[in-house]
Amino acid sequence: MQISPLAPASFPDLPDINGVTFATAAAGVKYKGRTDVMLALLAPGTAVAGVFTRSATRSAPVLDCQAKLGGDASGGAAILVNSGNSNAFTGLAGDGSVAALTAAVAEASSVDAARVFTASTGVIGEPLPHDRITAHMADLVANQQADGIDAARAIMTTDTFAKGACAEITVHGQTVKIAGIAKGSGMIAPDMATMLVYIFTDAKIGQSALQAMVAGANDRTFNCITVDSDTSTSDSLMVAATGASGADVTGNSEFADALHSVMLDLAHQVVRDGEGATKFVTVAVSGAADDADARKVALSIANSPLVKTAIAGEDANWGRIVMAVGKSGAVADRDRLSIRFGDITVARMGWRAPDYSEEATSAYMKNDALEIGVDLGIGSGASTVWTCDLTHGYISINADYRS
Amino acid sequence: MQISPLAPASFPDLPDINGVTFATAAAGVKYKGRTDVMLALLAPGTAVAGVFTRSATRSAPVLDCQAKLGGDASGGAAILVNSGNSNAFTGLAGDGSVAALTAAVAEASSVDAARVFTASTGVIGEPLPHDRITAHMADLVANQQADGIDAARAIMTTDTFAKGACAEITVHGQTVKIAGIAKGSGMIAPDMATMLVYIFTDAKIGQSALQAMVAGANDRTFNCITVDSDTSTSDSLMVAATGASGADVTGNSEFADALHSVMLDLAHQVVRDGEGATKFVTVAVSGAADDADARKVALSIANSPLVKTAIAGEDANWGRIVMAVGKSGAVADRDRLSIRFGDITVARMGWRAPDYSEEATSAYMKNDALEIGVDLGIGSGASTVWTCDLTHGYISINADYRS
Numbered sequence: 001m002q003i004s005p006l007a008p009a010s011f012p013d014l015p016d017i018n019g020v021t022f023a024t025a026a027a028g029v030k031y032k033g034r035t036d037v038m039l040a041l042l043a044p045g046t047a048v049a050g051v052f053t054r055s056a057t058r059s060a061p062v063l064d065c066q067a068k069l070g071g072d073a074s075g076g077a078a079i080l081v082n083s084g085n086s087n088a089f090t091g092l093a094g095d096g097s098v099a100a101l102t103a104a105v106a107e108a109s110s111v112d113a114a115r116v117f118t119a120s121t122g123v124i125g126e127p128l129p130h131d132r133i134t135a136h137m138a139d140l141v142a143n144q145q146a147d148g149i150d151a152a153r154a155i156m157t158t159d160t161f162a163k164g165a166c167a168e169i170t171v172h173g174q175t176v177k178i179a180g181i182a183k184g185s186g187m188i189a190p191d192m193a194t195m196l197v198y199i200f201t202d203a204k205i206g207q208s209a210l211q212a213m214v215a216g217a218n219d220r221t222f223n224c225i226t227v228d229s230d231t232s233t234s235d236s237l238m239v240a241a242t243g244a245s246g247a248d249v250t251g252n253s254e255f256a257d258a259l260h261s262v263m264l265d266l267a268h269q270v271v272r273d274g275e276g277a278t279k280f281v282t283v284a285v286s287g288a289a290d291d292a293d294a295r296k297v298a299l300s301i302a303n304s305p306l307v308k309t310a311i312a313g314e315d316a317n318w319g320r321i322v323m324a325v326g327k328s329g330a331v332a333d334r335d336r337l338s339i340r341f342g343d344i345t346v347a348r349m350g351w352r353a354p355d356y357s358e359e360a361t362s363a364y365m366k367n368d369a370l371e372i373g374v375d376l377g378i379g380s381g382a383s384t385v386w387t388c389d390l391t392h393g394y395i396s397i398n399a400d401y402r403s
Numbered sequence: 404m405q406i407s408p409l410a411p412a413s414f415p416d417l418p419d420i421n422g423v424t425f426a427t428a429a430a431g432v433k434y435k436g437r438t439d440v441m442l443a444l445l446a447p448g449t450a451v452a453g454v455f456t457r458s459a460t461r462s463a464p465v466l467d468c469q470a471k472l473g474g475d476a477s478g479g480a481a482i483l484v485n486s487g488n489s490n491a492f493t494g495l496a497g498d499g500s501v502a503a504l505t506a507a508v509a510e511a512s513s514v515d516a517a518r519v520f521t522a523s524t525g526v527i528g529e530p531l532p533h534d535r536i537t538a539h540m541a542d543l544v545a546n547q548q549a550d551g552i553d554a555a556r557a558i559m560t561t562d563t564f565a566k567g568a569c570a571e572i573t574v575h576g577q578t579v580k581i582a583g584i585a586k587g588s589g590m591i592a593p594d595m596a597t598m599l600v601y602i603f604t605d606a607k608i609g610q611s612a613l614q615a616m617v618a619g620a621n622d623r624t625f626n627c628i629t630v631d632s633d634t635s636t637s638d639s640l641m642v643a644a645t646g647a648s649g650a651d652v653t654g655n656s657e658f659a660d661a662l663h664s665v666m667l668d669l670a671h672q673v674v675r676d677g678e679g680a681t682k683f684v685t686v687a688v689s690g691a692a693d694d695a696d697a698r699k700v701a702l703s704i705a706n707s708p709l710v711k712t713a714i715a716g717e718d719a720n721w722g723r724i725v726m727a728v729g730k731s732g733a734v735a736d737r738d739r740l741s742i743r744f745g746d747i748t749v750a751r752m753g754w755r756a757p758d759y760s761e762e763a764t765s766a767y768m769k770n771d772a773l774e775i776g777v778d779l780g781i782g783s784g785a786s787t788v789w790t791c792d793l794t795h796g797y798i799s800i801n802a803d804y805r806s
Contacts, residue, residue, distance in 0.1 A: 056729045056733070056734070056736075057725045057740070058737075088722070089750065089754070089755075090754065091738065091752070092754075123722060124722025228709060230726060233725065305708070305797070305801070310802065313801070315802070319491070319527025322492040322527055323458070325459065332459040333459075334459070334460050334494075337460070347528065349494070351493065352530075390798065392795050392799075394712070395794060395795050398713065398716070399713065
């Protein structure tokens with residue numbers, strides 16, 4: 001598979017996080033010749049927060065993780081992820097697989113099964129051959145030698161590049177590190193952006209304070225991206241804070257900002273790896289009746305197949321933006337509506353801008369990164385979402401993914 | 404452009420409707436070498452009903468038609484349609500174009516401008532060169548010689564075949580005829596299925612009774628189809644009843660059924676001409692908490708890019724159906740969910756069906772017409788919608804439509 005033309009130049013140099021170790025294995029769940037299992041072990045006292053898909057058909061591992069959040073952190077924790085099979089819509093067998101996996105981690109390590117969080121990503125509806133994973137468990141626990149990039153690679157499915165992001169700040173004179181990995185390129189939409197994301201930090205913070213911080217940042221990052229409007233049954237974002245730095249970040253806005261920036265970076269990388277994507281598109285809506293209306297308009301534009309195919313064709317077809325505004329359900333008034341592509345105003349007050357230049361706009365559309373701005377001229381509601389174009393590549397990848 | 408593989412074998416032999424005549428012209432609004440204007444003249448006393456897009460950015464002609472419905476029918480009426488330019492998001496100039504067109508019809512005929520209904524379909528946001536149309540007006544009024552198929556052809560945009568449907572019933576011993584034409588193949592979604600539809604009958608019925616009948620049938624036909632989830636700014640469905648047969652059909656269920664069948668036939672033809680479509684897909688949802696929930700699930704499946712690309716690839720990827728159910732927002736319980744492709748049950752009670760055969764299901768997916776059945780196992784709500792697959796053809800058509 002070719003690497004997305006929108007991929008970052010390189011994987012970042014993720015810092016080691018004190019209290020976190022990784023291992024990976026090639027268990028052959030579905031893929032051959034690559035790693036497909038990642039096990040992270042977290043030191044005793046690590047606070048684990050998480051947000052998950054709201055799908056009514058969410059997977060067995062998601063249900064299990066949700067039940068376990070907020071448990072006793074004293075004995076450490078583990079995160080076990082496999083790619084190739086999502087263990088979703090697998091009925092009682094799916095619950096059984098989760099139980100087998102968490103028990104195997106507990107048996108091979110000192111972590112209680114109630115503190116083992118799992119995730120599975122890949123095909124829906126096929127029983128997970130969990131024996132292939134448990135066969136590697138002793139090795140996974142014994143050899144916690146993997147780097148962040150190894151961990152990021154093991155959880156990939158249709159991703160064309162491994163995704164990582166990091167930050168380092170100083171809190172009360174102490175260095176606090178944040179390192180995160182993510183996977184995801186299709187079935188990406190709020191809520192929440194369909195993917196697996198694991199972020200680790202040596203900051204010290206209680207579970208409930210961390211949970212609130214993560215949920216807030218999630219709303220402005222992963223819940224604001226869409227590739228194809230399809231929401232996965234397995235979306236999971238987990239943030240683990242080991243506390244090893246000794247720096248208490250409870251209520252610390254600098255830490256919250258750093259966490260937000262790592263999440264935004266990873267969210268953008270998922271869009272940049274959108275299946276078949278050739279353009280990274282920012283949709284910024286302002287002047288809406290309220291923020292919720294702005295978000296409706298932004299997502300209506302970002303999810304419109306006609307808008308996305310026009311962008312793929314580098315066609316400044318702003319009429320389709322008008323269409324997407326109109327169908328969004330948000331309060332809109334044709335005669336107050338303005339639309340810009342980058343800095344070029346194409347429509348103003350319900351009409352093509354008098355100085356509109358097809359040539360200048362077409363030239364702008366050739367950029368890899370585009371911004372579509374819409375001002376509804378009604379109120380002060382605003383929202384920004386990120387998406388990609390819809391290309392032949394998306395069709396090729398998805399018309400024959402399973403076979 | 405190649406004709407859709409899902410097209411009907413031939414255009415039906417539409418009956419002449421007493422009180423309705425057509426003319427077409429090649430005005431060169433945008434297209435060269437084909438007709439692009441259709442004028443229908445309706446006899447005095449014709450009742451005209453209509454339903455239109457609910458887009459907040461609806462076009463000038465739509466706003467004008469909506470204001471005119473229910474006016475005095477005694478002096479006859481006219482319907483003027485052009486293809487190539489939608490006269491949408493054209494500000495005050497758009498209103499001016501509508502006024503110029505309706506005035507030109509009135510001047511050339513005996514129809515009052517207040518009874519001239521117009522529609523425009525094509526590119527959004529470019530001023531309509533209405534002079535090109537009014538230049539042909541005297542001819543259009545003088546030479547009302549066109550057949551239904553001519554009228555159907557003149558209103559096409561990206562359509563690959565002309566769409567017509569008809570019915571004939573006997574009411575109180577008198578023959579009542581219905582003939583309809585439609586255009587539409589992209590930007591198709593409720594509300595309402597994006598298209599132009601004109602249906603004519605010699606039945607006798609008052610405007611408000613007709614309006615209620617049309618609105619009811621619309622809910623079960625054009626509002627139940629989707630090609631790409633994008634809603635046009637110009638959707639218009641109009642039904643004109645001349646009364647020439649003398650048969651009063653007010654409250655007549657047989658006529659209502661015949662009208663419904665003509666509308667359903669045309670709605671299916673629009674899906675069969677969905678941009679790039681190679682599969683006609685019926686999505687039938689049952690067992691929902693209520694009909695609204697069933698509809699949510701059906702549309703979530705029918706609009707999912709991942710479901711539609713899997714169908715394009717003849718891939719029995721029912722896991723994506725599970726995903727679409729989960730994201731729909733409807734009440735669903737994984738362990739009560741059943742899914743079938745045609746008569747083949749693929750999932751039952753939240754799990755792959757024990758007798759599931761990949762081979763049999765894959766063979767079924769090769770059919771041109773497919774049915775996806777979902778039973779939520781919760782209540783008695785049901786809904787059926789129709790859609791097509793998402794293919795390379797859709798991308799090719801839409802990534803370079805305007806230029």
